[in-house]
Amino acid sequence: MFNAEPQEKFTPEEIAEFEAYxxxxxxxxxxxxxxxxxxLLAIILSIVPFSKSHSLHSHAEPYGRYxxxxxxxxxxxFVIRVGAVWAAWCTARETxxxxxxxx
Numbered sequence: 001m002f003n004a005e006p007q008e009k010f011t012p013e014e015i016a017e018f019e020a021y022x023x024x025x026x027x028x029x030x031x032x033x034x035x036x037x038x039x040l041l042a043i044i045l046s047i048v049p050f051s052k053s054h055s056l057h058s059h060a061e062p063y064g065r066y067x068x069x070x071x072x073x074x075x076x077x078f079v080i081r082v083g084a085v086w087a088a089w090c091t092a093r094e095t096x097x098x099x100x101x102x103x
Contacts, residue, residue, distance in 0.1 A: 006049070008099075009099060009100045014066045018095065018099075022088075022092040022095070025088055025092075026088045026089060026092060028033050029081070029084050029088045030085055031086075032081050033078065033081035033082050033084070036074065036077055036078045037078055037081075037083045039074055040071065040074045040078050043067060043070055043071045043074055044071055046067060047064060047067045047068060050064035050067070052064065053061055054079065
């Protein structure tokens with residue numbers, strides 16, 4: 001990261017342990033982002049019946065507005081979860097670069 005050589009190298013056991021941990025950590029982050037993405041998609045699809053040419057348009061004012069607010073909040077949650085996936089991937093990549101013995 002700062003062009004500094006690491007003081008110690010990973011042993012093969014530590015490499016295997018790190019790879020297992022990093023894979024599981026990233027997998028859980030991806031799974032969480034996927035679930036929030038499905039929730040966001042479901043909320044967006046539930047807004048469609050309240051649009052102008054659909055049957056529930058007469059109820060769009062009280063209910064459709066709440067669904068849009070909920071969708072905005074879930075979108076922010078989704079962006080945070082995707083950011084967590086990206087951060088986990090970058091952290092694992094940098095750790096591999098720093099501590100792997102590349103001779």
